[in-house]
Amino acid sequence: MASIAELGERGALERFLPHLTQSENVLVGPGDDAAVLRSGGELVVTTDTMFEGADFRHDWSTFADLGTKAVTTNLTDIAAMGATPTGLVIALGVPGRIDVRNLEEFAKAADRTLQKLAPGAGVVGGDLSTSERTVISVTAFGDMRGRSPVLRSGARADDRIVVAGELGMSGAGLALLSAGEHPVDELRRRHPQRIEAHVAPLAPVHLGSALADAGATSMLDVSDGLVLDAGRIARASGVELRFDRAALEAFDADLEHVLYGGEDHALLATLPQEATLPDGVLVIGEVRESEAGVTLDGEPVQERGWDPFRR
Amino acid sequence: MASIAELGERGALERFLPHLTQSENVLVGPGDDAAVLRSGGELVVTTDTMFEGADFRHDWSTFADLGTKAVTTNLTDIAAMGATPTGLVIALGVPGRIDVRNLEEFAKAADRTLQKLAPGAGVVGGDLSTSERTVISVTAFGDMRGRSPVLRSGARADDRIVVAGELGMSGAGLALLSAGEHPVDELRRRHPQRIEAHVAPLAPVHLGSALADAGATSMLDVSDGLVLDAGRIARASGVELRFDRAALEAFDADLEHVLYGGEDHALLATLPQEATLPDGVLVIGEVRESEAGVTLDGEPVQERGWDPFRR
Numbered sequence: 001m002a003s004i005a006e007l008g009e010r011g012a013l014e015r016f017l018p019h020l021t022q023s024e025n026v027l028v029g030p031g032d033d034a035a036v037l038r039s040g041g042e043l044v045v046t047t048d049t050m051f052e053g054a055d056f057r058h059d060w061s062t063f064a065d066l067g068t069k070a071v072t073t074n075l076t077d078i079a080a081m082g083a084t085p086t087g088l089v090i091a092l093g094v095p096g097r098i099d100v101r102n103l104e105e106f107a108k109a110a111d112r113t114l115q116k117l118a119p120g121a122g123v124v125g126g127d128l129s130t131s132e133r134t135v136i137s138v139t140a141f142g143d144m145r146g147r148s149p150v151l152r153s154g155a156r157a158d159d160r161i162v163v164a165g166e167l168g169m170s171g172a173g174l175a176l177l178s179a180g181e182h183p184v185d186e187l188r189r190r191h192p193q194r195i196e197a198h199v200a201p202l203a204p205v206h207l208g209s210a211l212a213d214a215g216a217t218s219m220l221d222v223s224d225g226l227v228l229d230a231g232r233i234a235r236a237s238g239v240e241l242r243f244d245r246a247a248l249e250a251f252d253a254d255l256e257h258v259l260y261g262g263e264d265h266a267l268l269a270t271l272p273q274e275a276t277l278p279d280g281v282l283v284i285g286e287v288r289e290s291e292a293g294v295t296l297d298g299e300p301v302q303e304r305g306w307d308p309f310r311r
Numbered sequence: 312m313a314s315i316a317e318l319g320e321r322g323a324l325e326r327f328l329p330h331l332t333q334s335e336n337v338l339v340g341p342g343d344d345a346a347v348l349r350s351g352g353e354l355v356v357t358t359d360t361m362f363e364g365a366d367f368r369h370d371w372s373t374f375a376d377l378g379t380k381a382v383t384t385n386l387t388d389i390a391a392m393g394a395t396p397t398g399l400v401i402a403l404g405v406p407g408r409i410d411v412r413n414l415e416e417f418a419k420a421a422d423r424t425l426q427k428l429a430p431g432a433g434v435v436g437g438d439l440s441t442s443e444r445t446v447i448s449v450t451a452f453g454d455m456r457g458r459s460p461v462l463r464s465g466a467r468a469d470d471r472i473v474v475a476g477e478l479g480m481s482g483a484g485l486a487l488l489s490a491g492e493h494p495v496d497e498l499r500r501r502h503p504q505r506i507e508a509h510v511a512p513l514a515p516v517h518l519g520s521a522l523a524d525a526g527a528t529s530m531l532d533v534s535d536g537l538v539l540d541a542g543r544i545a546r547a548s549g550v551e552l553r554f555d556r557a558a559l560e561a562f563d564a565d566l567e568h569v570l571y572g573g574e575d576h577a578l579l580a581t582l583p584q585e586a587t588l589p590d591g592v593l594v595i596g597e598v599r600e601s602e603a604g605v606t607l608d609g610e611p612v613q614e615r616g617w618d619p620f621r622r
Contacts, residue, residue, distance in 0.1 A: 027353060028460050033391040033531050034357035034453070036460045039350050042338060045435060046345035047450060049402040051442045080344040091360040091448050124356060127448075131362045137402050137438075137448035139358060142345070149339050149347045220344050 004103065005096030009128055015100050016128070019107035021115055023087045023122025035124040037087050037141065044142035044149070046077035052134040060177050060184055061199045063102040066136055067109030068200035074140035075117050076221035076265040079208025082150040083142030085118035090138050093131030117205040147212045150269070154217040155237035157289035159270040162281045164207040166197060167226060168253025171261015173198030203265040210278040211269045219269040225262040230294045231303045233270065240292040243285035260304060315414065316407030320439055326411050327439070330418035332426055334398045334433025346435040348398050348452065355453035355460070357388035363444040371488050371495055372510045374413040377447055378420030379511035385451035386428050387532035387576040390519025393461040394453030396429035401449050404442030428516040458523045461580070465528040466548035468600035470581035473592045475518040477508060478537055479564025482572015484509030514576040521589035522580045530580040536573040541605045542614045544581065551603040554596035571615060
């Protein structure tokens with residue numbers, strides 16, 4: 001094995017960069033002061049950082065898992081605007097003592113995820129530093145391609161509420177890991193879908209632009225929990241988001257995890273009744289004109305969810 | 312005082328965001344899944360992360376200093392491509408126990424620096440998390456505005472070597488702080504320029520596009536030390552960068568700091584002899600056709616400098 005400290009920044013990057021597929025939009029790639037990316041007239045930008053401890057644990061997540069999760073969580077934010085992802089930059093802080101193969105696994109998984117969820121996009125730049133605890137900061141870019149950004153404020157009474165992706169699986173996986181009743185390896189064998197949904201989620205990124213084209217009036221990605229995120233649309237749009245309890249109970253997870261689990265990275269959107277829904281989205285409720293916020297069959301549900309400073 | 316943990320993410324952001332000037336390029340600002348920024352056809356992107364411990368110490372740098380440094384170091388990377396900065400995103404990880412006023416000071420300084428160095432650009436998004444040690448990750452954007460990117464590989468024999476900004480001051484400041492012979496407050500009073508050059512540097516960002524317009528054949532920002540960074544141009548261009556010892560000795564710092572100090576964030580560029588130099592740049596040498604790499608009056612100098620994994 002060779003540690004990152006032994007190889008130095010340059011040596012470590014030489015092991016990292018070859019695993020990345022060049023973005024088809026890149027005019028100047030990694031290695032200069034900045035990258036240059038072909039771009040449309042409207043640039044969509046999002047950034048998300050994962051901290052060891054607060055956001056992940058190395059005994060639960062491999063570096064490959066982290067590569068997948070860092071890419072997915074950023075791409076879904078781009079998708080939730082109705083945009084097409086074009087590229088991303090990754091800033092990594094890792095302990096110098098770790099084996100460089102961890103970096104390679106991270107790069108391979110990040111690239112695989114990017115090729116799968118947003119073919120044509122690529123990693124256009126990055127930054128590698130030493131840090132006692134691992135920190136992964138990703139900034140992703142997208143192009144509106146002539147569409148209007150889909151905000152949180154456009155939901156209208158009578159719209160249908162739809163979801164693209166899983167709900168509750170990540171929360172269920174986290175609950176299994178947190179219970180600590182079985183070794184992680186065994187949990188991965190026995191509950192592969194739930195554990196993967198939490199540590200290495202994938203999401204239907206391509207449905208973001210498809211939902212925008214279908215006429216989505218509002219959209220976001222479910223990261224802090226369905227109720228908390230739906231509450232953001234309800235407040236911004238001044239409407240009630242009335243979920244259909246039976247539709248939510250049909251997901252393959254406890255209702256508690258569906259409502260509050262968070263980190264699903266599904267796309268939650270509202271569309272007019274007459275809109276033709278893209279394949280792969282599921283109707284889970286209806287928008288009403290009321291100040292009730294988020295309800296289940298009209299009954300108010302408690303808004304609670306994720307705040308990184310309050311756990 | 313109110314700690315960030317007491318206020319929660321949302322409360323802390325409410326204290327942070329009002330200090331930021333809206334970018335004139337922003338179509339959708341902070342608060343949705345992603346920001347949307349008006350953009351030209353060629354997007355320039357760079358990312359840089361500062362870690363407490365490896366990159367800064369809280370007993371030397373205030374949060375205001377860090378806001379300034381995080382902005383400057385990223386803007387100079389954009390400028391070094393010959394681009395005009397358009398905006399940036401900031402991901403912050405800070406301990407929950409600190410006073411929220413630190414965040415406000417950070418935001419004010421970041422905004423002030425941005426307005427000063429790149430008027431019209433703004434902070435378009437960000438991410439706030441909890442972290443035991445402070446981490447500041449910035450990704451900055453720029454627009455080529457029809458110019459060609461100025462790479463490291465274009466220096467040609469007979470070009471003049473120029474610098475825009477200070478050399479050696481940051482290294483001199485770091486040496487004073489590292490010596491630890493006087494309290495930081497006293498050092499700031501006695502050597503304000505040197506200490507500021509290290510903890511809260513500014514740089515002539517606008518000269519990046521001016522140098523590109525003047526015909527710069529290569530350019531980078533001096534972050535790892537003049538010799539190490541000049542070596543990158545020499546290798547990429549296949550030429551010798553011959554510095555004029557007298558010109559370098561004229562800087563207001565020891566030659567050792569001028570050559571190896573790093574973190575100056577000055578712009579180092581090469582231009583044809585006949586180019587008209589913008590105001591504020593200084594000729595410090597000449598490009599020669601040789602394989603000698605970096606020399607001082609033709610004498611080879613040792614290449615050494617900054618590697619975050621090898622200290």
